[in-house]
Amino acid sequence: MFGTATTGTSHDIQAIPGLWRDAQGEAEALSSRGMHHAALRSAMLKDRKIVLMDRLGWDLQSLDGLHELDEYDDGNTLYLIVHQPETGRHLGSVRLLPSTGAHLLGDKFAHLCADGVPVGPNVWEITRLVTAPGLTRAEALQVRRQLAIALQEHALANRIQYYIMVTHLQWLPSLLSIGWDAEPLGLPHGEGVNAVAALRIHIDETTLQRLRAAWAIARPVLSPPPIGRENEQAF
Incomplete structure (x- = not known):
């Protein structure tokens, strides 16, 4: 998923140039793994629950009724998060998983790849990309753009050549309108909204x-990760 519950393209949205900002200043993007940014990550998981479960009706897990987590959210999971640093507000986020380990496409959607799921140290999966439910469409697009650039920066800094992902076809035009160089890995499966x-x-x-x-x-x-914290774990 790429964005909120709104379908269609981004071309009909009056785009706001530059970084998202409010009265407290500009949004920032960071990478998070382990125990760091606990409050921000809690806000992220709450927004994931609202968008994916409450709005879209996906059959996902929320053990406490507030946060959405699955088996891929653990102490080794890496997230890129756009946030308002002064207020701690979560604005948008995406989950990254190495293709060499357990990941959604390889475990549950391998049938979507005509020539097998791409695997290697230079291939990572992106999932659970959401923007905060309180944003306007123009603001959500602005945050998605910031996330898209953060994903490119992270990949170039870490020798990642490809991201892989699963998307519903109804969001494909919006995803492609972001401007990424993307190619299908196989034919679509399912009908309608599924x-x-x-x-x-x-x-x-x-x-x-x-x-x-x-x-x-x-x-x-x-933002670069704090020195010495890249490998810390536990969520």
Whole structure:
């Protein structure tokens, strides 16, 4: 999933250039793994529950009725999160999983890949990409753009060549309108709102610079992780 419950493309939204901002300042993006940013990650999981379960009606897990988690959310899971640093507000986020370990496409949607699920140290899966339910459509697009750039920056910094993902076809036009270099991994499966497909997203510096220029975001958006905390675990 890419965004909120709104379907269609992003072309009919009056886009806001630059980074999302409010009276307290601009949004920032960070990577989170382990015990860090506990309050922000709780807010992220609450928004995932609202968007995915309450609004879209997906059959997912919420053991406490507040947060959405599954078997892929553990101490080793990496998230990229766009947030308002002064208020701690969660604005949007995405989950990243290495293709060499357990991940959604490989475990449950391998049939979507005509030539097998791409696997390797340079291939990572992105899932659970949501924007906060309180945002306007224009603000949600702005946050999605910031996340898209953060994903490119993270990949280039960590020698990731491809992202893989599963998407519902109703969100495919909105995803492609972000400007990523994406290709299908096989034919779609399912009908109507349940139709899904697998994609591979190519990463390169040219795409990153094109997105930055198109969206008036000149500087890097993803904050580097604190020194010595990259490998800390426990969620």
